[in-house]
Structure formats: C-alpha cells, structure tokens
Amino acid sequence: MHELEERRWRFYTLFTVIAVFILILIFRLFYLQVIQNSYYSSLAKKEHWREETIPAQRGTIYDTNGHVLATSVGFESLYAITNQIARPEKLARALSPVLGESETEIAAKLATKQNAPTLVKAYLPEEQADAVRKLNLWDVYFQPEFKRMYPEGSIAAQVLGIVGLESQGLTGIEARYNDVLAGKPGSLLAERDATDDEIALSASTYSQPHNGGSITLTIDRYIQKLVEQELEKAVGQYKAAGGTIVVMEPRTGAILAMANRPTIDFNDPNLFAASRTPMYKNAAVSDAWEPGSIFKIITMAAGLDTKAVTPDTSFNNTGSFAYGGGVVRNVITRLGPETMTQTLQRSSNIGAAFASTRMGADAFYRYVEAFGFGQPTGIELQGESPGILRTNKTGNWYPFDLATNAFGQGISVTPIQMVTAVSAAINGGILMKPYVVKEVVTEKERREYHPTVIRQVISPQTSKTLGGMLVSVVELVEGGQVRLAKVPGYHVGGKTGTAEIPTKEGYGSSATIASFVGFGPADDPRFVMLVKIDRPEASPWGETVASPVFRAIAEQLFTYMKVPPARAVTQNQGG
Amino acid sequence: MSMRFLSKAYKNQFQGKGHPDYALMGIIAILLVLGVDMVYSASFVIAHNSPLYHSDTYFLVRQMLWVGIGVVTMLVLMQVDYHKYQRFTVPGMVVIILLLFVVIATRLGHSAYGAQRWLSLGPLPAIQPSEFAKLVLILYLSNWLSRRGERLKDLSNGTIPFAIMLGLITGLVLMQPDLGSAFVIALSAVCLFFIAGADLKHFIAGGIAGTIALVMLALTEAYRSQRIAAFLDPEQDPLGVGWHIIQSNIALGSGGIFGLGLGASRQKFYYLPSAHTDAIFAVIGEELGLLGTMAVIGLFALLAYRGYKATMKAPDSFGMLLAAGITSWITFQALLNIAVVTSTVPFTGITLPFVSYGGSSMLVSFAAIGILLNVSRHQVGFVPEKNRNKGAEPAIKSVRARSAHLSQAE
Numbered sequence: 012m013h014e015l016e017e018r019r020w021r022f023y024t025l026f027t028v029i030a031v032f033i034l035i036l037i038f039r040l041f042y043l044q045v046i047q048n049s050y051y052s053s054l055a056k057k058e059h060w061r062e063e064t065i066p067a068q069r070g071t072i073y074d075t076n077g078h079v080l081a082t083s084v085g086f087e088s089l090y091a092i093t094n095q096i097a098r099p100e101k102l103a104r105a106l107s108p109v110l111g112e113s114e115t116e117i118a119a120k121l122a123t124k125q126n127a128p129t130l131v132k133a134y135l136p137e138e139q140a141d142a143v144r145k146l147n148l149w150d151v152y153f154q155p156e157f158k159r160m161y162p163e164g165s166i167a168a169q170v171l172g173i174v175g176l177e178s179q180g181l182t183g184i185e186a187r188y189n190d191v192l193a194g195k196p197g198s199l200l201a202e203r204d205a206t207d208d209e210i211a212l213s214a215s216t217y218s219q220p221h222n223g224g225s226i227t228l229t230i231d232r233y234i235q236k237l238v239e240q241e242l243e244k245a246v247g248q249y250k251a252a253g254g255t256i257v258v259m260e261p262r263t264g265a266i267l268a269m270a271n272r273p274t275i276d277f278n279d280p281n282l283f284a285a286s287r288t289p290m291y292k293n294a295a296v297s298d299a300w301e302p303g304s305i306f307k308i309i310t311m312a313a314g315l316d317t318k319a320v321t322p323d324t325s326f327n328n329t330g331s332f333a334y335g336g337g338v339v340r341n342v343i344t345r346l347g348p349e350t351m352t353q354t355l356q357r358s359s360n361i362g363a364a365f366a367s368t369r370m371g372a373d374a375f376y377r378y379v380e381a382f383g384f385g386q387p388t389g390i391e392l393q394g395e396s397p398g399i400l401r402t403n404k405t406g407n408w409y410p411f412d413l414a415t416n417a418f419g420q421g422i423s424v425t426p427i428q429m430v431t432a433v434s435a436a437i438n439g440g441i442l443m444k445p446y447v448v449k450e451v452v453t454e455k456e457r458r459e460y461h462p463t464v465i466r467q468v469i470s471p472q473t474s475k476t477l478g479g480m481l482v483s484v485v486e487l488v489e490g491g492q493v494r495l496a497k498v499p500g501y502h503v504g505g506k507t508g509t510a511e512i513p514t515k516e517g518y519g520s521s522a523t524i525a526s527f528v529g530f531g532p533a534d535d536p537r538f539v540m541l542v543k544i545d546r547p548e549a550s551p552w553g554e555t556v557a558s559p560v561f562r563a564i565a566e567q568l569f570t571y572m573k574v575p576p577a578r579a580v581t582q583n584q585g586g
Numbered sequence: 587m588s589m590r591f592l593s594k595a596y597k598n599q600f601q602g603k604g605h606p607d608y609a610l611m612g613i614i615a616i617l618l619v620l621g622v623d624m625v626y627s628a629s630f631v632i633a634h635n636s637p638l639y640h641s642d643t644y645f646l647v648r649q650m651l652w653v654g655i656g657v658v659t660m661l662v663l664m665q666v667d668y669h670k671y672q673r674f675t676v677p678g679m680v681v682i683i684l685l686l687f688v689v690i691a692t693r694l695g696h697s698a699y700g701a702q703r704w705l706s707l708g709p710l711p712a713i714q715p716s717e718f719a720k721l722v723l724i725l726y727l728s729n730w731l732s733r734r735g736e737r738l739k740d741l742s743n744g745t746i747p748f749a750i751m752l753g754l755i756t757g758l759v760l761m762q763p764d765l766g767s768a769f770v771i772a773l774s775a776v777c778l779f780f781i782a783g784a785d786l787k788h789f790i791a792g793g794i795a796g797t798i799a800l801v802m803l804a805l806t807e808a809y810r811s812q813r814i815a816a817f818l819d820p821e822q823d824p825l826g827v828g829w830h831i832i833q834s835n836i837a838l839g840s841g842g843i844f845g846l847g848l849g850a851s852r853q854k855f856y857y858l859p860s861a862h863t864d865a866i867f868a869v870i871g872e873e874l875g876l877l878g879t880m881a882v883i884g885l886f887a888l889l890a891y892r893g894y895k896a897t898m899k900a901p902d903s904f905g906m907l908l909a910a911g912i913t914s915w916i917t918f919q920a921l922l923n924i925a926v927v928t929s930t931v932p933f934t935g936i937t938l939p940f941v942s943y944g945g946s947s948m949l950v951s952f953a954a955i956g957i958l959l960n961v962s963r964h965q966v967g968f969v970p971e972k973n974r975n976k977g978a979e980p981a982i983k984s985v986r987a988r989s990a991h992l993s994q995a996e
Binding site (some may be wrong): 026036039041042048126202210 | 912
C-alpha cells in the first residue's frame with residue numbers, strides 16, 4: 012500500500028510538471044498570437060512587402076543629323092548575396108567559362124561574404140546572360156540595368172556631360188535636361204520571399220516606367236570629330252596645357268562643335284575619381300580669360316558703328332599712347348601713320364586704344380555690353396560664367412582701362428561670349444542667342460528650338476565693312492609671308508590674339524593663351540570659329556599656334572559644307 | 587488461480603490480447619493528417635524552387651512514405667508482447683552505443699547543419715542513431731529499473747549506475763553535437779528514474795548536478811552561448827543567430843487567432859529556417875492561428891493522458907516504466923519543440939513528433955507508440971492490485987513480474 016501511494020504521488024508530481032509546462036506554453040502562445048498579433052502582423056507586412064523600382068530607360072541624345080551621341084541600352088547584370096553561397100569555388104568553376112573570367116577572379120568576388128547584393132558581372136550581353144541562365148544556378152540572380160553608351164566615342168564630352176552610377180545626369184546636357192532624359196521609373200510593390208522573389212499569394216501593385224525623352228543637339232558629329240581631332244593634335248604639337256574650340260553658325264547662333272582639352276573619356280573606369288573632376292567642366296562656357304587682341308574686333312565694330320573712326324581713319328603712331336594716367340605700347344611698333352585697317356592687320360594696341368578713347372567710355376562700353384560681354388549668354392549648358400567687365404558706370408574702374416580694354420586686357424570673356432559677339436559683328440550686326448539644343452521630344456510633347464535674335468548691335472553696313480577689314484587681316488602678305496590662317500581658294504576673315512596670363516604681380520610671366528577667331532566664307536559666313544590654346548610651350552603666339560588649327564579645320568569645313576571656292580581668289584592672295 | 591472467474595475481455599487483457607487504446611491511435615492519426623498537410627504546405631516552395639528536389643511534392647511523398655513505414659511498424663509492434671524486448675535491452679544498448687561512436691568517429695557520418703547526426707549505410711536512407719537511442723535507452727532503463735526494486739534507492743546500486751548510463755548516452759549524443767536530442771533523452775530517463783522510485787535526496791542532488799552541467803555546456807560552446815544571447819535579445823543580431831527567433835515569432839504572431847489560412851504562410855518562403863522540420867509548429871501557428879496551435883497542444887496533452895493511463899494500468903513494473911518512458915519522451919519532445927518555436931526556451935534543434943518532416947524521428951516515434959499500444963493491451967491498472975491486497979484477486983502484476991524476473995535473471 013505504501014509503495015502504491017508513493018507511486019501515485021510520483022505520477023501526480025510528473026503530471027503537475029507537465030501541466031505547468033503546458034500552461035506556460037498556452038500563455039506564451041496567447042501572448043504571441045492574440046496580444047502581440049497586430050505588432051507581429053505589421054512586422055510581417057514590413058518584411059514581406061517590398062517595393063522594387065523598375066528603371067526607366069534614359070533618353071537618347073542625337074546630333075543635328077540624328078546620329079546617336081549618347082543612349083541607354085538595357086543589359087542584365089549578375090549579382091549574388093555572397094554570404095548565402097554554399098560553395099563559392101564550385102560556383103566560380105561553373106561561371107568561369109561562361110563569363111570568360113578566370114576562376115580565381117570570380118571566386119574573389121564571391122568570397123566577400125556580404126549580406127547584400129554584390130555585383131558579379133555588370134552588363135552581360137544577351138547570349139552570355141542566357142548561357143548563365145542555362146546553368147540553372149541557385150546562388151546568383153540577374154538585375155536588369157541600363158548602360159549609357161556612346162557610339163561616337165567621347166566626343167563633345169563636356170557638352171553631353173556625365174551620367175552618374177544611378178543613371179542621373181551630373182554635368183552638361185545630361186544634367187541640364189535630366190528631367191527630360193531620366194524619365195520616370197516604375198515600381199512593383201509586391202509580397203516577396205526572403206530571396207526577393209515575388210510570392211503569388213496576393214495581388215501586387217505595378218506602375219509602369221516612363222522612358223526618358225530624347226534631345227537633338229545642334230552639334231554636328233562630323234564637325235565635332237574634326238574639331239576634337241585638330242584640337243588634340245594642336246595641344247600635343249605645341250605642348251599646351253589645354254584648349255578650346257567653338258564653332259558657331261553665325262546666322263542662327265547654333266553651336267556646331269564645342270571641344271575642350273583636357274577632356275574626359277566616358278569609358279574611363281576612374282571617371283568618378285577626384286583627379287578627373289576638374290575636366291568635367293565645360294571650359295568653353297565656364298572659363299573666362301583676358302582675350303587680348305581678338306577683342307580689337309569688338310573695339311573696331313564699336314568705333315565704326317559710332318562713326319568715331321572709319322577703316323581709313325589714320326593717326327600718327329609714335330610708339331606710345333598716353334591716356335588716363337597710363338601708357339599703351341605695342342609689342343612690335345611701326346612708327347608713322349596708321350589706318351584703322353592697319354591697326355587690325357598689325358594688331359596694334361595703340362591703334363585700338365586710339366579708337367576706344369576717340370569714341371569715349373560711354374559709347375565703348377555700351378557696345379561691349381550690347382555684344383553680350385559681362386553677362387552669361389544663356390546657352391543651355393551648365394556652369395556658364397558671365398566673365399568680368401568693369402565699365403565707367405561700375406566701381407573699380409579707371410580711365411586707363413578704356414585704353415587697355417580696347418585690346419582685350421583688363422576684361423575677361425568666355426569662349427562662348429567671344430564667338431557669339433564675333434558672329435554678331437560679321438553676320439549683319441545681329442546678336443543671336445547661342446544654343447546647342449535643337450529639339451526635345453518627350454512622351455507628351457515635341458519642342459523645337461529656333462534661333463533667337465537678341466538685338467541689332469551694329470548696322471549691317473558696319474558689319475560688312477568690319478568683315479572686309481578682317482578678311483584683309485588674314486589675306487595680308489607681309490615680306491612674302493602668308494598669314495597662317497589663310498585657306499587656299501577661299502576668303503576667310505579673322506584675328507589672332509596672344510594674351511599674357513596675368514598673375515598677382517602683373518603681366519610678367521611668359522605663359523600665354525594663343526587664340527584665333529575667324530569666319531568663312533567672307534561673303535556669306537557659314538561658321539565662326541574660336542581656337543584657343545592654353546599655355547603653349549612650343550610657341551607663345553596666336554599666329555603660329557592658333558591660326559594653323561583654324562586653317563586646318565576651315566579647309567575641311569568648306570568641303571564638308573560644300574562651299575564652292577571663291578572666284579579668282581587663288582591668284583589674288585594679297586587682296 | 588483460475589481464470590474461469592474472469593470475463594473474456596479481462597482474460598484478453600491479462601494475456602495482452604485486449605484491444606489497443608483506440609483513442610491513442612486516433613490522436614496519432616489526427617496529428618499525422620495535420621503533419622503531412624503542414625509538411626506539404628511548408629515545404630513545397632523549397633521543393634519547387636531548389637534544383638536539388640525537382641518536385642513540389644518531394645517532401646510530401648517522402649513524408650507519406652515514412653508515415654506508411656511507420657504505421658506498419660506500429661501495427662506490427664502493437665502485436666509483439668513487450669516482454670519479449672527484455673532480453674534484447676542489453677545487446678540493443680551495446681549496438682546503439684557503437685552506432686553513436688561510429689557517427690562521431692567515422693566518415694560515414696555525413697555532416698548537416700554543422701553536426702554529425704546522420705549515418706549512411708550503403709543504399710539505405712541515412713539514419714539518425716540519436717533518434718533510435720531514445721527508444722533503446724528507455725527500453726534498457728525500464729528493464730534495468732524494474733529489476734532493481736528497492737535497491738534503486740541505494741546510491742551505489744541505483745543512482746550512480748543510472749547516472750553513468752545516462753551520462754554515457756547523453757554524452758555521446760551531445761558530442762555529435764545534438765543538444766536537443768540529448769536533452770529529450772535525459773528528461774525521459776529522469777522521468778523514468780523518478781517514477782521507478784528514485785531516492786528523493788539523490789534525485790534532487792542529481793537534478794542540481796545536471797542543471798550545473800547544462801549551464802556549463804551552454805557557456806563553454808560558443809554557438810550555444812550565442813543562442814542564449816539571441817534568446818535574451820534576438821534584435822541584437824537580427825540577421826544572424828536572432829533570425830530564426832524573430833522569424834518564428836513573426837509567423838506565430840501574424841497568425842493571430844484564426845490564422846492566415848491553410849497554405850497561406852508567408853514565412854515559409856525562406857524566412858523561417860527549417861519550416862517543414864523543426865519549425866513546423868510556427869507554420870501551423872501562422873496558417874491556422876491560435877486555434878491550430880491550441881489544437882496541437884491539446885492533442886499532445888491527450889496523448890500524454892492516454893499514455894500515462896496505459897502506464898498506470900500496466901500489469902508489471904517493466905510495462906509501466908516502458909509506457910511511462912515512451913509517454914514522457916513523446917510529450918516532453920513535443921512540449922520542448924513548441925517551447926523552442928515560441929522562444930519560451932533558447933533554441934535547439936528538435937522535431938515535433940508525428941508532425942515534423944523526418945524519417946528517423948518518424949519511424950522511431952511510431953515504433954515507440956506501437957510498443958506503448960501493446961502495453962495498453964495488457965491493462966489491469968491499479969484496481970487488481972488493490973484487490974490483491976484485499977486478497978480477492980491474484981497479484982497479476984507481481985506474478986508476471988516475478989515470472990519474467992525468474993525466466994531471465996535466474
């Protein structure tokens with residue numbers, strides 16, 4: 012009996028233990044499933060419902076004739092969550108022959124043990140992606156991605172601009188027109204499993220991506236390539252630090268080509284490195300420099316239009332010209348009488364100062380401003396500089412500045428300002444707004460951009476006279492020496508510039524910026540071109556450095572633009 | 587003693603030919619239906635997507651196959667007089683110890699989840715000796731304890747040999763390492779020892795020693811202390827050791843009272859590790875809600891009730907201890923699994939009997955229930971014993987126990 016009672020007691024103890032255990036579990040389950048239900052439901056929702064962005068295809072940028080300069084192509088990129096790979100070596104062995112990379116190379120990428128998507132290989136061609144799919148691998152997955160492609164190479168690089176890794180425009184047209192080009196990404200809100208695949212248990216919300224619009228530029232890929240090529244050659248040949256060439260259609264203000272050196276390569280793997288960022292900017296619009304003698308075109312245009320001078324107005328060059336507390340001298344001075352035409356031909360600082368002082372500060376600066384200097388041109392390119400212009404109506408201006416500004420010192424201009432102003436000077440006197448975007452096409456609309464007249468700066472007659480003077484500058488033969496800008500068979504006009512680079516101490520350093528701005532053909536100009544070579548070491552002069560570049564490009568432009576050679580010009584080079 | 591006075595049914599009970607506990611069979615049947623269903627629901631995603639399995643029904647088919655084998659095993663063992671096992675308990679123990687050694691020591695053991703738990707023998711499906719060790723140890727201890735009698739309360743004759751035997755088996759299982767199985771084995775054995783009449787002072791001392799050993803085990807092994815840290819604060823490493831705790835809580839918690847519906851678990855889509863094996867209870871909670879989880883707990887409570895009822899009516903010590911051991915094992919394994927999944931206790935890998943996917947576990951559980959059912963066919967319970975003391979009935983229990991005792995030991 013005692014044994015039996017004890018046994019009963021022991022059983023009941025065991026039952027009690029089990030009952031308590033069961034009760035604890037019931038309480039626990041009640042707590043989790045009833046009291047905490049809404050908390051865990053929201054946690055589950057947060058975990059299962061994920062939104063996936065469906066990238067929109069970025070729009071295409073065309074040249075003026077519809078050739079693709081930049082476009083986005085869809086690829087599939089191969090990713091892996093590397094800390095979930097069971098056997099990285101085996102996976103690497105399987106992928107190696109398909110991806111065309113060595114096993115060790117792939118294994119290194121797979122060995123990172125990341126709990127996040129890790130790129131195995133970007134932008135696989137379709138056949139390669141299909142080959143990977145055929146392997147039926149469990150540990151890797153594809154992600155559709157767009158890659159920016161440049162069929163013409165990295166031409167007009169600073170005009171087009173850079174696209175960032177998230178497909179966003181960072182500079183140039185890509186940045187300025189990012190809203191148009193980027194499009195609107197779609198999204199897919201769906202319940203997903205832990206490997207990010209959709210679960211078909213509930214309806215998902217899908218919004219379709221809207222692909223980006225396209226942009227047509229005024230840039231002509233042929234001219235652009237020609238310009239890039241000649242600029243590259245010149246920078247190398249004259250051991251220059253860099254350079255800029257801008258080609259404009261003077262009647263419309265359309266930019267036909269715009270190139271800078273140093274430049275970027277879109278396929279450069281280190282494109283986003285800090286060392287590359289200084290080359291992102293478009294120096295043609297962002298860098299102002301003291302133009303030097305090419306600015307005499309503007310001074311002469313103002314002088315002629317105010318009738319302060321005529322091409323034949325003569326003065327006695329005494330080797331120096333004192334004005335407003337300063338003295339102007341020429342680099343090489345020919346003493347004696349000098350006409351205004353000769354001022355341009357000889358690039359006489361004294362002659363230019365004579366003209367500007369003769370018309371007076373009010374008139375001179377009225378024209379300088381009317382030509383667009385001292386303010387941005389408003390071209391659709393990023394980072395445009397207004398240049399530096401001080402007039403008798405602004406502060407920090409001295410009467411002597413009127414004399415020096417006349418030959419391009421003490422004033423800073425951008426290449427785009429210079430080209431635009433010279434276009435106005437020779438196209439009949441009309442300042443056109445420079446533009447580089449010809450057409451924007453989006454899903455909703457098609458916008459065309461037409462040439463915009465800003466103002467009549469000088470009279471058509473003045474423009475014609477000035478054009479003739481500038482042709483005579485190029486066609487002047489001195490001591491049997493033909494000017495280097497002269498294009499055989501054609502009349503072209505233009506002016507050289509050799510600007511000393513001012514330092515804190517003044518104009519003492521030997522570094523120069525050599526330039527040439529010219530146009531052709533003389534009777535009906537189809538292009539205005541500025542060639543600017545920075546710090547050429549082989550020779551400091553605009554005539555020896557920039558003029559040959561102008562000639563080389565102009566020569567081919569005439570052929571490309573099908574401009575017939577001028578009659579009788581071949582025999583009469585002296586003009 | 588004449589049997590003429592006994593009813594036919596009673597005679598059958600006496601000869602071990604009474605009807606088995608149909609209620610217990612019913613409970614098992616319901617658990618199986620639920621289990622097979624949930625295994626399919628929890629596994630078809632993995633089975634469908636993984637190139638290893640090729641078919642949605644990969645796990646379902648295998649589970650049903652194991653259930654079939656298990657049911658046959660149960661029905662056969664139900665017919666086998668449990669006394670017949672007595673003479674095999676010692677050789678069985680020797681074999682299982684060897685197998686456990688083999689798993690640890692040889693390359694036959696193939697590693698899964700960082701542990702060596704499986705044993706591959708030629709073309710046969712890989713088996714888990716630790717699962718078989720549970721049943722073999724219960725058979726052995728039931729036999730051994732039933733023969734000790736009063737010597738059980740003796741330190742050197744009872745407690746120490748028991749502790750050595752238990753230590754040996756759990757130690758070998760722990761070395762695989764399979765903490766979950768070791769814990770279930772130890773718990774079942776301790777229950778047996780307690781029921782058999784262990785000395786209370788020894789028992790409490792042993793309990794304290796065992797707890798200390800458990801703490802030491804948890805603290806010395808890095809992955810175990812990590813699991814305990816994760817149990818205390820799963821958010822500390824939500825993507826690492828805390829992951830399965832958070833995910834099974836989400837599964838259970840989002841299920842609510844009525845569940846998301848059969849097949850509608852989201853957590854089985856790779857969120858919940860071992861969804862069709864150790865964590866199947868979480869999928870039940872997610873799909874069937876509190877109603878489902880309570881039903882499962884209720885079914886195991888009923889199983890325990892029927893098992894202990896058979897225990898208390900067993901005609902002899904061996905039968906009683908065998909039934910108590912089997913019932914305690916199945917009950918505690920189920921409750922431990924639920925405790926782990928509900929993060930009531932720190933994580934350890936352990937299956938939910940008759941519900942989780944798994945061949946060895948399923949087969950051994952069926953075998954154990956078959957034996958338990960056979961014990962239930964021998965029911966006499968406490969009433970005849972009382973009668974014996976009143977002198978009205980022969981001491982059936984003691985007769986059988988004695989005869990068994992005599993036939994083997996002497």
